[in-house]
Amino acid sequence: MLAPLLLMVSMSAAPSARVLYETKCLYCHSAVVTEAAVRTPAQWKKVVASMRRKAPLLIARGEARQLVSYLVTTLKLVPPPSSKPRAATVVLNSPAVRETAPPVEPPADSEGLPGAADDATSTEPSDENDRFEGHATELIERRCSKCHTLSRVYTKLDTLDRSLVTLRRMRLKPGSGISATDAATIERFLRTQFDTR
Amino acid sequence: MARVAATNVVQVACLFVAVSGAWANDNVILSGSANLDYRYVSGSNPPGNPSALGLTGLGLEVAMKGVIDFGHGLSFTAKVCGGCHGVEIDQGYGELMLRDALNVRLGRLNVPFGEFNLRHDPVNFTLPSKPLPYAMGDLLYYGPQDFNLGIVPAPYVDNGAELYGTVALSSPVQLDYSVYVVKGLAGSNDLDFAASRRYLDNNRIPAVGTRWVLASGDWALGASLSGGTYDDADTLTYVMGGADFYLRLGKVTLRAEGLFRRTQLDATAPGYRYQLIDSFFLKAGYYAQLDCDLTQALTLSVRADGLFRWGAPLPASHLEGPFASITRYGGGLLYRLSPSLAVKAGYEWWNFVAIASLPRHVARAALVFGY
Numbered sequence: 125m126l127a128p129l130l131l132m133v134s135m136s137a138a139p140s141a142r143v144l145y146e147t148k149c150l151y152c153h154s155a156v157v158t159e160a161a162v163r164t165p166a167q168w169k170k171v172v173a174s175m176r177r178k179a180p181l182l183i184a185r186g187e188a189r190q191l192v193s194y195l196v197t198t199l200k201l202v203p204p205p206s207s208k209p210r211a212a213t214v215v216l217n218s219p220a221v222r223e224t225a226p227p228v229e230p231p232a233d234s235e236g237l238p239g240a241a242d243d244a245t246s247t248e249p250s251d252e253n254d255r256f257e258g259h260a261t262e263l264i265e266r267r268c269s270k271c272h273t274l275s276r277v278y279t280k281l282d283t284l285d286r287s288l289v290t291l292r293r294m295r296l297k298p299g300s301g302i303s304a305t306d307a308a309t310i311e312r313f314l315r316t317q318f319d320t321r
Numbered sequence: 322m323a324r325v326a327a328t329n330v331v332q333v334a335c336l337f338v339a340v341s342g343a344w345a346n347d348n349v350i351l352s353g354s355a356n357l358d359y360r361y362v363s364g365s366n367p368p369g370n371p372s373a374l375g376l377t378g379l380g381l382e383v384a385m386k387g388v389i390d391f392g393h394g395l396s397f398t399a400k401v402c403g404g405c406h407g408v409e410i411d412q413g414y415g416e417l418m419l420r421d422a423l424n425v426r427l428g429r430l431n432v433p434f435g436e437f438n439l440r441h442d443p444v445n446f447t448l449p450s451k452p453l454p455y456a457m458g459d460l461l462y463y464g465p466q467d468f469n470l471g472i473v474p475a476p477y478v479d480n481g482a483e484l485y486g487t488v489a490l491s492s493p494v495q496l497d498y499s500v501y502v503v504k505g506l507a508g509s510n511d512l513d514f515a516a517s518r519r520y521l522d523n524n525r526i527p528a529v530g531t532r533w534v535l536a537s538g539d540w541a542l543g544a545s546l547s548g549g550t551y552d553d554a555d556t557l558t559y560v561m562g563g564a565d566f567y568l569r570l571g572k573v574t575l576r577a578e579g580l581f582r583r584t585q586l587d588a589t590a591p592g593y594r595y596q597l598i599d600s601f602f603l604k605a606g607y608y609a610q611l612d613c614d615l616t617q618a619l620t621l622s623v624r625a626d627g628l629f630r631w632g633a634p635l636p637a638s639h640l641e642g643p644f645a646s647i648t649r650y651g652g653g654l655l656y657r658l659s660p661s662l663a664v665k666a667g668y669e670w671w672n673f674v675a676i677a678s679l680p681r682h683v684a685r686a687a688l689v690f691g692y
Contacts, residue, residue, distance in 0.1 A: 147617055152659055179660065266538065270567070270574075271440050273447050273620070275660035276352075276691045285347035289390045296424060296487060296497075298433055299534035299541040299567065303493040304421070306538065 141194040182278035260313030284318035353385035356443035358687035394418035422486040432477040436565035444691035449665040453626040454580040454606030466638040472580040474514040479503040497534040505549035510587040541567040557585040572614040581605040592636025602632025623652040645675035
């Protein structure tokens with residue numbers, strides 16, 4: 125009797141993180157791949173950061189923190205407490221996964237993502253930033269999907285310069301619906317996402 | 322035919338490799354697409370398919386686009402595509418963005434006529450086929466003396482100059498405009514879309530046109546108008562226009578568009594089956610499409626579209642009367658396998674008036690890749 129209720133409560137406790145995981149990680153990978161390996165929080169942060177480098181706007185900066193938190197806290201994809209730290213702390217659940225699991229890349233902060241090698245909870249984003257990121261990503265999705273049926277826009281906006289040029293060009297397409305206010309919001313978002321300070 | 326298609330693919334592939342090094346520069350933007358589609362037409366003696374691969378029902382389109390941004394609003398764009406007509410230059414123009422309200426484009430353009438032409442690349446529309454007003458060789462019974470394709474080519478490629486821009490009316494509503502002078506569509510007695518894509522003009526008088534769009538974030542209302550002479554002697558005219566509507570409500574998107582073209586006939590040509598009273602014919606078409614995002618990866622689309630022709634059939638035409646029509650109802654699914662790859666599947670029910678054919682059922686499948 126209580127099991128469904130507990131399940132409902134657990135699902136409603138963190139629906140945004142779960143949905144975020146499904147819409148971001150599972151957009152490209154299957155759960156078999158994403159949940160096969162256990163890693164330390166720092167390693168998960170590196171993995172998410174490396175995924176974010178491939179599609180900076182698919183996974184916003186604030187979302188990366190939420191994803192790491194979800195992987196570590198909710199899915200508990202971390203080594204058991206008794207295990208001793210090893211040189212390579214990645215534990216793979218099956219041999220087949222070794223070939224498909226995302227590789228652990230060098231620390232992200234070496235390529236300009238601040239704090240990527242720190243602990244997942246070392247920097248807490250403000251609610252205002254989260255709201256702004258959410259608004260801006262929704263805005264990008266709504267405006268771009270008017271003409272682009274695939275989500276390749278997220279992979280096209282891969283550097284700040286290219287993103288700003290693309291934004292200006294797309295805005296001036298007849299009927300784009302991207303107003304000056306929209307463009308300013310998206311540009312501000314792009315600058316925060318590609319900010320290397 | 323298969324050898325021609327293979328050569329085209331190799332040429333485009335070589336271009337891909339040649340420019341891939343430029344990607345390292347932040348001022349270079351590359352994009353492209355590939356589309357492989359298959360259609361099955363029901364019934365005996367299905368209409369011929371113009372697939373360059375020579376395989377009944379199978380078509381391939383590839384495209385690659387590069388934009389070099391020189392800064393200060395100056396850029397150059399080139400896009401090549403390969404499909405049924407071999408490798409062609411789809412875009413090749415210089416662009417100067419001066420102000421929001423005033424910008425100029427010069428060269429080989431995608432002429433801004435109608436809303437769909439902006440989305441003519443297969444990765445930018447959800448169903449496996451184009452709407453009938455923009456139909457090309459995929460149209461059943463498209464013969465040059467018969468329906469002769471749709472209202473306007475898609476893509477509509479021409480050489481010329483364009484002024485365009487956007488003016489904010491009241492936040493967030495804005496008015497986008499485009500005014501252009503181009504070489505114009507070409508033909509002898511009715512238009513010839515293949516001849517219209519040639520680089521040299523066939524007559525002395527250019528065509529002019531304009532497009533206006535009133536748009537906000539989730540809706541847009543547009544109108545297009547264009548006209549000119551199309552024959553070598555500048556004696557036969559065409560005028561075409563249209564209106565389009567876009568509305569997005571949550572996960573549902575509605576697009577509707579109506580287009581027409583009035584084309585002057587060559588009254589001196591021999592062989593008309595009817596005495597010409599009006600030396601022109603009128604062609605009109607429409608489509609209405611509803612897209613619903615069932616999930617982030619899956620989109621369901623339903624569409625109704627039609628193409629109508631009023632006027633004397635051309636000499637040697639197979640049309641059975643002065644009014645002919647093709648109507649189509651169908652739908653399909655778009656499933657995104659990844660941000661760059663998707664599969665499409667669709668079904669269409671075609672009906673004909675003044676064309677000697679029973680209704681046809683068409684099943685389609687397509688694999689699209691975009692980067």
